[in-house]
Amino acid sequence: MSETLQTQTSAAGTPLAPSERYAVTTRLLHWLVAVLVLATWPLGFLIHYVNNDAKMDFYMLHEGFGFLVLWLMLVRVGNKLIARKPPAEGSAMEKIAAESVHGLLYLFLIVMPVSGFLATNAHGFPLKWFGAVTVWSPIGKSPEIAGTLSAIHEWSAWILFALFAVHIAAVLFHHMIRRDATLYKIL
Ligand code: HEM
Numbered sequence: 001m002s003e004t005l006q007t008q009t010s011a012a013g014t015p016l017a018p019s020e021r022y023a024v025t026t027r028l029l030h031w032l033v034a035v036l037v038l039a040t041w042p043l044g045f046l047i048h049y050v051n052n053d054a055k056m057d058f059y060m061l062h063e064g065f066g067f068l069v070l071w072l073m074l075v076r077v078g079n080k081l082i083a084r085k086p087p088a089e090g091s092a093m094e095k096i097a098a099e100s101v102h103g104l105l106y107l108f109l110i111v112m113p114v115s116g117f118l119a120t121n122a123h124g125f126p127l128k129w130f131g132a133v134t135v136w137s138p139i140g141k142s143p144e145i146a147g148t149l150s151a152i153h154e155w156s157a158w159i160l161f162a163l164f165a166v167h168i169a170a171v172l173f174h175h176m177i178r179r180d181a182t183l184y185k186i187l
């Protein structure tokens with residue numbers, strides 16, 4: 001493939017040159033975490049609405065996937081420190097906005113599983129990962145802080161939702177209005 005084709009950034013889907021995309025590890029982690037979060041979030045939300053027979057399965061899947069997000073995010077933080085990052089598009093203000101939203105997404109993707117994990121332990125239900133592995137916790141049953149941890153988990157879930165909405169709006173703005181190559185950087 002010629003250099004011209006490799007670096008073309010049209011909306012027709014022509015690939016970018018490798019140096020213009022996120023590193024392969026960053027792209028893999030982005031989509032792995034995205035799929036898990038897009039499953040974990042609704043599973044958590046629906047726990048309150050499903051009947052008692054299904055509740056336990058929803059808890060197991062929600063907590064199992066959510067806990068996986070924590071470990072992937074720790075790998076992702078390490079990856080962010082060392083992996084190649086393509087240059088950002090847009091004005092200085094846009095770059096600051098994008099960095100801030102990405103940073104907050106990282107933060108809440110760690111706050112979510114940590115608060116959920118601590119909340120379930122504080123309520124007296126230690127995590128048995130996918131029904132198979134009992135996970136050690138720094139706290140045991142602690143009714144005095146269980147409600148606060150649950151509230152942090154629930155509020156953070158809505159903040160994460162809002163950040164995700166801003167993220168998708170920004171992606172659509174770049175792709176449909178600016179018609180730049182932002183989307184292709186992560187594909
Ligand atoms: C990325 C990770 C996670 C996301 C996005 C997430 C999201 C959510 C959402 C949206 C709810 C419903 C909140 C509401 O009713 O308004 C919820 C509830 C809940 N989640 Fe998670 N969660 C995550 C990880 C975890 C983990 C790792 C655990 C436990 C090991 C956990 C335990 C719970 C529990 C017990 C509830 C029921 C309500 C409560 O006591 O707070 N979550 N979660």
Ligand code: HEM
Pocket residue numbers: 026030033034035037038080088098102103105106109164167171182183184185186
């Ligand atoms: C489902 C559709 C999604 C699409 C189309 C998408 C698209 C993108 C694009 C195009 C970028 C590069 C932005 C840039 O360089 O300015 C990006 C980066 C990023 N996305 Fe998404 N995304 C999706 C889902 C998610 C979800 C669910 C999350 C987390 C809740 C997320 C978190 C991030 C983060 C933190 C970055 C910064 C890259 C890094 O440093 O790891 N994305 N995404």
